[in-house]
Amino acid sequence: MNEKRLTRVEDGRVIAGVCAGLARYLGVDPTVVRIIFVLLALFAAGGVLIYLILWLLMPVESAA
Secondary structure, three states, X not given: OOOOOOOEOOOOOOOOOHHHXXXXXXXXXXXXXXXXXXXXXXXXXXXXXXXXXXXXXXXXOOOO
Protein backbone atom coordinates (compact mmCIF):
# COMPACT_ATOMS: atom_id res chain seq x y z
CA MET A 1 0.00 0.00 0.00
CA ASN A 2 1.33 3.40 -0.96
CA GLU A 3 0.15 5.87 1.64
CA LYS A 4 0.68 9.60 1.31
CA ARG A 5 3.05 10.97 3.98
CA LEU A 6 4.07 14.52 4.79
CA THR A 7 7.87 14.53 4.79
CA ARG A 8 10.69 16.95 4.07
CA VAL A 9 12.34 16.10 0.77
CA GLU A 10 16.04 15.85 0.08
CA ASP A 11 15.91 16.52 -3.67
CA GLY A 12 14.63 19.87 -4.87
CA ARG A 13 14.98 21.56 -1.52
CA VAL A 14 16.21 25.11 -1.01
CA ILE A 15 16.62 25.43 2.76
CA ALA A 16 15.20 22.45 4.62
CA GLY A 17 12.81 20.83 2.16
CA VAL A 18 9.66 21.92 3.97
CA CYS A 19 8.07 23.76 1.03
CA ALA A 20 9.02 21.04 -1.46
CA GLY A 21 7.63 18.39 0.89
CA LEU A 22 4.36 20.29 1.36
CA ALA A 23 4.10 20.81 -2.40
CA ARG A 24 4.61 17.11 -3.08
CA TYR A 25 2.02 16.20 -0.44
CA LEU A 26 -0.55 18.68 -1.80
CA GLY A 27 0.25 17.99 -5.46
CA VAL A 28 1.19 21.56 -6.38
CA ASP A 29 4.29 23.31 -7.68
CA PRO A 30 6.89 24.01 -4.95
CA THR A 31 7.20 27.61 -6.15
CA VAL A 32 3.58 28.26 -5.18
CA VAL A 33 4.19 27.01 -1.64
CA ARG A 34 7.40 29.07 -1.36
CA ILE A 35 5.58 32.22 -2.48
CA ILE A 36 2.86 31.59 0.12
CA PHE A 37 5.49 31.27 2.87
CA VAL A 38 7.21 34.48 1.74
CA LEU A 39 3.91 36.36 1.70
CA LEU A 40 3.05 35.03 5.16
CA ALA A 41 6.47 36.08 6.45
CA LEU A 42 6.15 39.58 5.02
CA PHE A 43 2.53 40.40 5.79
CA ALA A 44 1.37 38.14 8.61
CA ALA A 45 4.74 37.51 10.33
CA GLY A 46 3.67 33.90 10.82
CA GLY A 47 5.44 32.37 7.83
CA VAL A 48 8.81 32.09 9.54
CA LEU A 49 7.33 30.60 12.70
CA ILE A 50 5.22 28.09 10.76
CA TYR A 51 8.25 27.14 8.64
CA LEU A 52 10.43 26.58 11.71
CA ILE A 53 7.76 24.47 13.42
CA LEU A 54 7.29 22.34 10.31
CA TRP A 55 11.08 22.00 9.98
CA LEU A 56 11.20 20.53 13.48
CA LEU A 57 8.10 18.32 13.18
CA MET A 58 8.29 16.94 9.64
CA PRO A 59 10.49 13.85 9.30
CA VAL A 60 13.09 13.71 6.53
CA GLU A 61 12.03 11.64 3.53
CA SER A 62 14.83 9.07 3.90
CA ALA A 63 14.14 8.63 7.63
CA ALA A 64 10.41 8.12 7.16
